[in-house]
Amino acid sequence: MIIKGRNKIFFAAIISVLVAFSSTGFCSNLVMKHRPIKGYQMPSPGTKMKLKVLFPKIRRIDLPVKALIVMDGKALFLPLSGTLDERDRSVYWVEIRAPLADLSYRFVVYPDDGEPVYSKKYVVRRPCLPDTRLASTEISEDANVVERSEELTRVTQRLRADIEIYSNVIDQLKEIKEVIQ
Amino acid sequence: MNRLVYKITLLVFVFFMTVGAYASSGRVEVVVSSGGIKPIKAIGLLISSGGVISKGNAEFRKVKDGVFLVSIPVQKGDVGKDTVATALLLSEDGKASSFGEVVDASSVTGRMARFALPQCKTRKPKSAVEDENIYSNLGNLESLLEIRKVRRDFLKLQLKKAMSGSMLKKLRKIEEGFGLYTGRPLSPDLDPYELSERLFRIYSVIRTK
Numbered sequence: 001m002i003i004k005g006r007n008k009i010f011f012a013a014i015i016s017v018l019v020a021f022s023s024t025g026f027c028s029n030l031v032m033k034h035r036p037i038k039g040y041q042m043p044s045p046g047t048k049m050k051l052k053v054l055f056p057k058i059r060r061i062d063l064p065v066k067a068l069i070v071m072d073g074k075a076l077f078l079p080l081s082g083t084l085d086e087r088d089r090s091v092y093w094v095e096i097r098a099p100l101a102d103l104s105y106r107f108v109v110y111p112d113d114g115e116p117v118y119s120k121k122y123v124v125r126r127p128c129l130p131d132t133r134l135a136s137t138e139i140s141e142d143a144n145v146v147e148r149s150e151e152l153t154r155v156t157q158r159l160r161a162d163i164e165i166y167s168n169v170i171d172q173l174k175e176i177k178e179v180i181q
Numbered sequence: 182m183n184r185l186v187y188k189i190t191l192l193v194f195v196f197f198m199t200v201g202a203y204a205s206s207g208r209v210e211v212v213v214s215s216g217g218i219k220p221i222k223a224i225g226l227l228i229s230s231g232g233v234i235s236k237g238n239a240e241f242r243k244v245k246d247g248v249f250l251v252s253i254p255v256q257k258g259d260v261g262k263d264t265v266a267t268a269l270l271l272s273e274d275g276k277a278s279s280f281g282e283v284v285d286a287s288s289v290t291g292r293m294a295r296f297a298l299p300q301c302k303t304r305k306p307k308s309a310v311e312d313e314n315i316y317s318n319l320g321n322l323e324s325l326l327e328i329r330k331v332r333r334d335f336l337k338l339q340l341k342k343a344m345s346g347s348m349l350k351k352l353r354k355i356e357e358g359f360g361l362y363t364g365r366p367l368s369p370d371l372d373p374y375e376l377s378e379r380l381f382r383i384y385s386v387i388r389t390k
Contacts, residue, residue: 046377070265072378073212073282076385097381100374101298104285123285128301132374137330145319152322154303159329165373166336172380173343179387180351 029057030109036122045100045132046165053080053107053119055090064110065092072099080107097168101126135159209253211268212244213281216362220270220278225253227286229264239268247365251281260286279360337369340376344369352383359386 033054043049051067061082069076080092092107107119135158139151211225225236241251251268266286270278344352349367356362361382365371371379 046374070283070285073284074382075283076382077389078385079389097377100378126298126301129298130301131303132372134333134373137326139326149319149322152319152326156322156325156329159326159333162333162373163329163336165377166333166340169373169376169380170336170340170343172377172384173340173348176352176380176384176387177348179384180355 030055030111030117031057032107032109032117032119034107034119034122036124039102039124039126042103042124042126043098044161044165045098045130047098047161047168048095049098050093050095051080051105052091052093054085055092055109058090059084059088060090061092063090063092066108066110067094067105068108069096069103069105071096071103072101099126100132101129134162207255209255209266209284209286211251211253211266211281211284213241213249213251213268213270213278214365215247215249215270216278217247218270218272218276218278220249221273222271223249223251223268224271225251225266225268226280227253227255227259227264227266229261231261234259241268241270253286255286279362341369352380355383355387359383361386 033056034052037049051069053065055063061084063082065080065082067076067078067080069078076096078094078096080094082090082092085091096103102123102125104121104123106121109117111117135155137155137159139148139155143151209225209227213223220241222237223239223241225239227234227236236253236255239251239253241249244250249270251270253266253268255266264286265283267280267283269280344367349369353367356367356379361379367376367379369376
């Protein structure tokens, strides 16, 4: 089988992510604590969500920490930002977009000396596929008062979700513009 | 009595044999965009740190325009803890699609493909139907709907304006250049979820390069 062009880049990326996924290291100070969310708790697809990992035994915010993420079957390798929590423990985080169906990820930290340290792999899957279509604002004319009230409530809630995702898209576009211009 | 014990033993044996056979083989399903080609063959790839296993006998079926579900046969020995699966489609003249999604192949049995997940049911909204001022609430809800509709349509327009001309060209070029292209050109008219996901991937790629 011949692998050409853009597929080559894809293939190389997959292999490197896999090699990273498969290796394990150990460093007593670099213990990672992370509590994944449940599938039913995932925000609407495309909206912002954070992945946070806590390092209870260190107080540094400059460690190179990355997340190997497969989101709806597409791989990403993202750097995390460091901060200290209220108990002065290191917390690293990255903002991602909620997937349509599933998300699997693993954190990796590169100590100043020694081998990279990997967390376990976390897998989160929604119990069902959310509807991502834009809200239709048509309200049935022959509905009774109760039905009309319920329908209006449902549509206004869907519109709020549409507004949130469009705002996110516009913000994302601004961030891209800053990088490429 | 002896016969009953014999039957139960046989039943237990058959049960474990069935479970064993089921666990030793299975299928992994991968979603692939055809990227405009007319596929005649699908190749499944099982990738692990130990190497790549190519499965030329993968089955495929169309799920919607330009999107196919490739079903890769997997034997127990093919997958380890770190194995992922992907696939590509080939046309008659040897053209290949991009690689499809990457899925975890380490737990083949019981795995549901994305397309097999049920659609979420619409929840009945909590509304103030018990309120004696329901008619005034209806008026408020109607106003809220109008305000939100106007706000959404305004954001849509704003996006259309921001994502046009040279900016749109650049974005499409980045998608193509980094192998992120999914077969449907980037456009502000796409489903906002798809837009959000694609722009986030573009941003992640250019930020980390």
